[in-house]
Amino acid sequence: MTTANISMTQQLQPLMKPSSVAIIGASTSPGKLGSVMAQAMSSYDAPVFLINPRGGEGMYTSVEEASTAAGHPIDLAILCIPAGATAASLADCAKGGVKAALLCAGGFAEAQGEGYQYEEEMQQAAKETGIIILGPNTSGYFVPGIGLHASFVPGVAEIPSGNIGVVSASGGVNHATCFRLQRSGVGISAGVGIGGGVGVTSADIVDYLAEDDNTNVIILHLETIPDGPRLVSAVRRAVEKKPVVAMVIGKHDIKEFAERHTGSLATSWHATRSVLEQAGAVIAEDEQEMVEMAIALEHQRLAPQRDPGIALLTGQAGTGLIMHDHLLNAATRFTQLRQETIDQVESLLPPMTFQHNPVDTGRPAINFWEVMKAVINDPGVSALGVYSIVESLVHLPTAVEESGALGKLPVVLGTDSITSSTDKVIADARAKRIPMVLGPTAVARGVKALARDGHAQWASAQPQVAASSTLASSLFDASPQPIPASDVQLVLGAHRDPVFGPVVTCNLAGTAELVSQPVIHLHEVSEADADRVIRTISGSQLLHDAEGHSKVNPAELAEILATLGQKIADNEDIDHITLKPVSVTAQGLKFGTAEIIYRN
Amino acid sequence: MTTANISMTQQLQPLMKPSSVAIIGASTSPGKLGSVMAQAMSSYDAPVFLINPRGGEGMYTSVEEASTAAGHPIDLAILCIPAGATAASLADCAKGGVKAALLCAGGFAEAQGEGYQYEEEMQQAAKETGIIILGPNTSGYFVPGIGLHASFVPGVAEIPSGNIGVVSASGGVNHATCFRLQRSGVGISAGVGIGGGVGVTSADIVDYLAEDDNTNVIILHLETIPDGPRLVSAVRRAVEKKPVVAMVIGKHDIKEFAERHTGSLATSWHATRSVLEQAGAVIAEDEQEMVEMAIALEHQRLAPQRDPGIALLTGQAGTGLIMHDHLLNAATRFTQLRQETIDQVESLLPPMTFQHNPVDTGRPAINFWEVMKAVINDPGVSALGVYSIVESLVHLPTAVEESGALGKLPVVLGTDSITSSTDKVIADARAKRIPMVLGPTAVARGVKALARDGHAQWASAQPQVAASSTLASSLFDASPQPIPASDVQLVLGAHRDPVFGPVVTCNLAGTAELVSQPVIHLHEVSEADADRVIRTISGSQLLHDAEGHSKVNPAELAEILATLGQKIADNEDIDHITLKPVSVTAQGLKFGTAEIIYRN
Incomplete structure (x- = not known):
């Protein structure tokens, strides 16, 4: 839905920061979708008008009527009505000056039968009115920082504002991802479920989030892709400004690939991952890794570099091996620590524990921060992963601060303990803007994401080779x-x-x-x-x-x-x-x- | 350390259920390891004697003295003393009747130098005294059901008692795994870190947990394996009684494999996984998957069957695709639902959502349990995975109960929402002994574990083919x-x-x-x-x-x-x-x- 020469921030303003909102199909009956949506949107700090053709207390019978009463056009319409009523409603919206609409309903082309007709009418109405459509068939979107919760799903209002932007092919995965971030103590700048994608596409939201000052990293969940080159260019532009973490669904097409028995043909799952990586995205294997990678990249990023060198510091040998294994398997390069670093670390640790990189401190002692300092001061280290079970002598966020790493070198922390302890230490880390996750594998995934993003930035800047x-x-x-x-x-x-x-x-x-x-x-x-x-x-x-x-x-x-x-x-x-x-x-x-x- | 004709329950009784305990190197100075251990063991419901050669209030100067004073031998000694003092201490322990000892210290052979001597002396003392050794170089073990917390690590006392037994090559991974289970709302029957493994091995603990009535599933984390055939036979025996979920570290050896350029040689990482799978274990890729698989198997297990058929039910299409993708990639077989099931489900759902298997309900409605009932009543379904975001109309644990699945068919539930909501629904599920995890991938992993365990039981029972x-x-x-x-x-x-x-x-x-x-x-x-x-x-x-x-x-x-x-x-x-x-x-x-x- 791109329009040349107008920034996506401007184009999507009626959707992402509307000056006024109409809820079509609003209801006062508790439990009805139109009632749930009205309740969810009551937190939004701009006029919200409730529309129901049958009228009722606090209701307008049309958007046009609401607009006339308000004395100004209405930016956004949220349609909580069936597919068959959508086209007519969009025509009414246009009379009220609406520029963008969220279509929650399913029942369009994907439902076949009369759905085809509803789809055609809806698309025709969108074209005639010029209204930008998000959906149909999506559970909505939200921008917590401005109290915009255009979603039916319970709990959405409690997702905190933060700096991770989420765009998902699916409303369900959008919500699941943002809830997982909330559970990890992390907030979002915006969460958007694309659904049917007849108007606004994932690429549009990537463009929008790339321009959005509140977004530091973009999570991109993809199923099918309508316009590959458009998505690639959006990712390329975004990666120049901030990291993009992408997850692609459809791996099972690998069977089809195999049946075709030729290396020169491949499915779009594999192609999509490979091409998105070329475009600069960091590829995640599942939704948990996607969240962990985004957390690692929320407030930090490597400078562009061909081959980042990473180091690991662990309080327990076994968890260090888990991280080491994961990163070697991901072809991440471990820094060969310089002799000065090795000498410093050796002077700080009991003789049996140190194994160069990963640095295993044995049970973490009070000088854990000094070991960390020695490692981060090694010029060969581009990023550091640190894991320790919560121990009485070491508070990892404080150790990072004491080591001088803050603002100097990207660090990912990980821990495990009983819930009350981990919740506290993770909150402390977040207050210092240090990413902290649970478990050694999550640390390794975070460090991998940092390294891949650093490489991707470098690779993106290399010139194209000409055909000969x-x-x-x-x-x-x-x-x-x-x-x-x-x-x-x-x-x-x-x-x-x-x-x-x-x-x-x-x-x-x-x-x-x-x-x-x-x-x-x-x-x-x-x-x-x-x-x-x-x-x-x-x-x-x-x-x-x-x-x-x-x-x-x-x-x-x-x-x-x-x-x-x-x-x-x-x-x-x-x-x-x-x-x-x-x-x-x-x-x-x-x-x-x-x-x-x-x-x- | 196996002794023929005596069950592992009897052999390890002094370690896992000691009638009395001595803490060697106990201390009253807060923060000292011997003090932390004394505090941790104060919850144990049997006599605990504090031993320090320097004496002090409430201290005995030797195990022998404590035993004499008590008028009975002491079962277990926990040694919080340096490597160099270990051999002499074991001799004292023997005089007090000690049958098993936990050696927490490092500084033996792995530290090289004088560590070799300490190791030799320690092994010699163990041999002469016949004391069963756990360790050295481990942060300990715990049996929450009897208040036995032989660990320095803070928070261990808050790990609840439950039915998952953990045996880990590493004390750190043992703790991390048990903490992760605690965070997932799940308790453990025992958690054991093997460490140096000079006496008690992973295979011994697998044998013990296989016999333990409080253990329903065994988590097995492995690094190097001293005795492959012994481990294989322990796993085979265990799998006859309960599922074993195994994770193997050392994947990076794959590089070495590749360098050797031949298919007939392989490293022990790959061999270990492949052979353990043959022995009947379910293989986990990382520590998070290991925990999720164990949760799925804690209170349920498929009957032995060659090719289990699974079904998925999802409240949101996008999360259904994530589960579907994961399971197809894992070569899990999706049941072709019978026409009767399809007709039933179609009558319950709006026309556009149903896609046979996975069954996508669209936004979950009040009749979600009826859809579930139709699917579980399909005779082709061996296990069911169910995911939905927390929605006001559906409470997943109640839906499982209403569907009649309890006790009829293994089910794994998954959800996402804000923390307070998920914590509540997970607690409700646990009260009904239904496994519940976060996120679609975790559901898929749980279902995969059920299917693999069902297949493994069948395969284990097949006769060996003779050479010709x-x-x-x-x-x-x-x-x-x-x-x-x-x-x-x-x-x-x-x-x-x-x-x-x-x-x-x-x-x-x-x-x-x-x-x-x-x-x-x-x-x-x-x-x-x-x-x-x-x-x-x-x-x-x-x-x-x-x-x-x-x-x-x-x-x-x-x-x-x-x-x-x-x-x-x-x-x-x-x-x-x-x-x-x-x-x-x-x-x-x-x-x-x-x-x-x-x-x-």
Whole structure:
């Protein structure tokens, strides 16, 4: 629903900060949706008009009547009425000057049957009136900082105001996510459930939250995506200003992928994750990780850097191993601490505990903050994760403060204890704006999010590699040449993703293609993107030598991918291109000609 | 530390239910460990004697003195003293009749230097005195039901008594896990941190908890495993009586695995998970999942069955998709609901919401329990997961009761709301012994655990397949024959795992071997084990036709694996055996002779 040259803040003002509100289908019968909504909106600090055609105490019979009585147009209409009554109501809204409407009801196209007609009428009314639609089929949205609770769900009014913005494909997941943040002691700037998405889309809300000064990090939950390029550009713009944590639903499509038996085709679940990561988002595996990552990023962010080095400090060895395991598995780099740091830490700890990184203090002693100080002063450390069970000698938020880490280095704290103790220490941490979560895995997830966001900012700033006409000649016009054998061979490809358009893919050749997903990127690739391909491909270790150096030159890979991608971007009649095998040799990548498959 | 013919309940009675206790190194100075421990143990309902060589008010100078004064031997000694003083103290303990000792201190072999000497002296003293040792280097253990809190960690006394038993490689993880259970509103029967494990091992505690009437489910956290076969047999025995949920640390060894570039060798992280699953444990990915799985299994368990069918019921579509995605990815089977169920559900719901399974009610209405009743009455449903945000019209625990599910079908509930609401509904669920967790992913994990435990019980009861001498002749003695080509080829193997002994392996042949782990099983295999191999191998879909039927006969695969495994079990001088390729054909598995590599 974007309009050029007007900021999303202005465009969505009638929705996100309306000067006045009408509730259509308002009711005074307790329990009715229109009554619940009226009650929920009573906290909003602007005029709220209740509309019911049957009238009643405090009710207007139409938006037009309410607007006339008020002497000004009404910004937002919240429709608590059935699908069949929606189009007519929107026409009345327009007469009252309404600019945005929340449609809570289901029963449109997704219900089939007469729902198709209601959908068509509603869309027609929206078009004619120019009213911006949120929904239909959503349980609503809320902006706690201004008391705007356009939701039927009990408890919404108790979600505190904070700095995490949530946009979700689903009203239910929007609420569940914001409740989980509340339970974690964290507030939100806004929480929006997109629902049917006939007007306002996730990309619009990402744009809005990117501009919103109260939002420090954006949580993005996605199901299907109507407009991939629009979403990608919104995420790219947002990441320049603040982190985006994204979770994508639809993993089970992996079965379909596998049945298709080819590395050059893939489903949108995998493509969406891969492309969003390329666009700069931090990808979360489930809703709990999504919340923990956002908490880690709410008040801090790494400077853009290619390869952030992280350190862990633990009060208990076993929990340190859990964090270590998680982060190694996520390919996060552990900083090799400098000798000065090692000496300092050794002087502070009993001899048996110190294992360089993670730093295991054994049972945390009164000098825990000094150990922390030594680690954060190591110039190789970009971010620090700290975990300890609540112990009498150490109060983690105070230790962070004493260590001098505040404002110097991003830190994620984690703990466990009985509920009363953890609630207290988490509240203390929050008062100092230090993220604190429960359990070692949550700390690891937070640190991973910091590192990935730091890398993403760096990668986003790298220039796009141009397609090469020389390379194109040899790929597409030359006659096939013998390809030298090698220990490792790749299959590269390009195809047109139904959601994202032209994309390029990379996988190991052979049966590996059958068991692992390719890396999929938009065809506009940088060297940083090629670098990510080399690091994240299944069997990535085969592309690296014993010292961890890549056997593939990212610049070379980027140019091939860019050339394959440009070819498909320029030729609408090509279905997909496969380049296979590509031998990884000491003299670079060796390959023959590409196979081009045209559309029927 | 097992002794034949005496039950673990009897053997560990001095540790887990001591008739009297001595605290060595007790202190009256607040803050000292010996003082904290004395305070923690004051809740124990049996005589507790404080021992300090320097004497003091209420102190005895030796265990012997305390025993003499009491007129009876003392069962348990808790040593809050440095490593160097341990051996001498154990000698004193023996004079006081002590049968078990908790060694909290570190500073033994793991500290190197003089720690080696302390370790040797301590082990020698343990041997001479026959005292059963828990530790060293552990923050202790607790049995809340009898007020036994042998731990320094603050808050332990507030962990409620319940029916989940915890045994952890690490004292820290033991505490963190029990605290997390407390936060989830759940109590424990016992929580034990193994630490150094010189005496009591994880396997011993698994045996003990398997016999313990207060324990309904066992949580098992593992790092390194000293005796694989002992652990496997303990888990097998336990699973006959109650579920075991296991988490294994050390995933990062996957790098080492990959560097070795062969499917027939693997690290103990992967082997441990694979073998424990074969033994009947439910494998958890992280400590949060471990807790959620145990909660789902605390008061319910599926009957043994090959292929449990599950159903999901959701109040919000988006959260239903999250659960669905998680379970499809975990290869859990969704029940195809019968027409009668579908008709019943359709009559209860608005037309647009119902999608068979998961059943999406749209916003949950007052008849939510009727929908639930229809689903649980479907004979194809083995277990049900239910999620809804807290809504005014539905109270999930009451809905379960009204549906008639209690005692009929295992159910896992999940919700989200503001903290005060979720705390209340979770407490209500617990009062009815219905597991209730936060968030859709946690529900999916709980249902997954139920299904895996049901399958594991069935699989454990299947008979072992014998090695075939005919097959052995063709595998090991025949001259190589041409192998027919096929779309899918396997590599089978057998080797000697350093922890578990002879194991067999299966993977897809080709580069798939380089990017995915083989399935690893103990060489004693049943058809059920071979069936699990076919289902869980990477690229499993390639071994199934479009209807999901296996292209590989489990009986045939089991016999080959059994024969390969028997060969290595019988021949100590064989390092490993590889059978490659094994073609999957419509006429069965086709292969040549096996390659045998002997030890140097």
